[in-house]
Amino acid sequence: MSAKCHHHTVILNAAATGVTLMTPDTVLKIAAFTRTTTDADGGNPAGVVFADSWPSEAAMLAVAKAVGYSETAFAVPDRGGAAGGWRVRYFAPRQEVPFCGHATIALGAALGARVGAGVYDLTLNAGRITVEAIPEGDGWAAALTSPPTWTRLPPADYVRRVLEEFGLTDADLDPHLPVRLIHAGANHLVVALKDRRRLSQLGYAFARGAALQAEQSLATFIFVTAESRTRFHARNPFAIGGVYEDPATGAAAAALAGYLRDIRWLEEGAIQVVQGEDMGRPSLIHASFGPEPGSPIRISGLTAPIG
Known part of the structure; x- marks a missing residue:
């Protein structure tokens, strides 16, 4: 999937957010929980944004609204946590949400394409979980461990x-x-x-x-x-x-x-x-x-x- 991820360009004002995002500022668009690794007409679409440091909440909400999916995941390297871990926040078009399963699965696939197969530590507003990126043919599957129930x-x-x-x-x-x-x-x-x-x-x-x-x-x-x-x-x-x-x-x-x-x-x-x-x-x-x-x-x- 690394060669096939679709990028939806979203321009953010770096001066307004106080951070520099990846260049160009992009949102990866991935359908999670599909029946196959090629059928994006099924499943739930999610956005994934990798950033070096946090945009403002207003900027993340604006991106989520522009993308229009039920959630977009924003991931920043977790410098205070485990090596190779990520701090993750989820935004719907109207508000931030504490946890989103399908966007986490999409994030797992994006991490697989970006970094490689393996288990990644994630720190959420709702606690700490892991997501595993799993090669599946020419694409990716992913698995997460949820917060407590x-x-x-x-x-x-x-x-x-x-x-x-x-x-x-x-x-x-x-x-x-x-x-x-x-x-x-x-x-x-x-x-x-x-x-x-x-x-x-x-x-x-x-x-x-x-x-x-x-x-x-x-x-x-x-x-x-x-x-x-x-x-x-x-x-x-x-x-x-x-x-x-x-x-x-x-x-x-x-x-x-x-x-x-x-x-x-x-x-x-x-x-x-x-x-x-x-x-x-x-x-x-x-x-x-x-x-x-x-x-x-x-x-x-x-x-x-x-x-």
């Missing part, structure tokens, strides 16, 4: 209002997968439905969805149906970040895996999350985990260069 009860009135916004009732819910607040670096609300067709019919009002997510400091809502004990179909509205729906959400898949462990649906093992089907960007996320409650989740997937 947790599962909590949401307020009953809040759940009621979320269901109303999406036109759902208790009769639509899967009783074996209770509604919960879940976390693996970012907060999510998981809502499991009985019927795959009902999942495909979901819709909501953008502004109200964003307000509901802000109430509980959520990154996304995770609506899922279980095809089996280990394979799930998911949709992830991301209004708070300025995106109606995310086609592949690694942080959400990590939180989902931690939740399944916590409710003892699957105490250890691996799951697949199929996402993006209903928006024409089919994606596949792999999550594997051990039995220790709260321990990090390994998230992996293929990537493809865009352009």
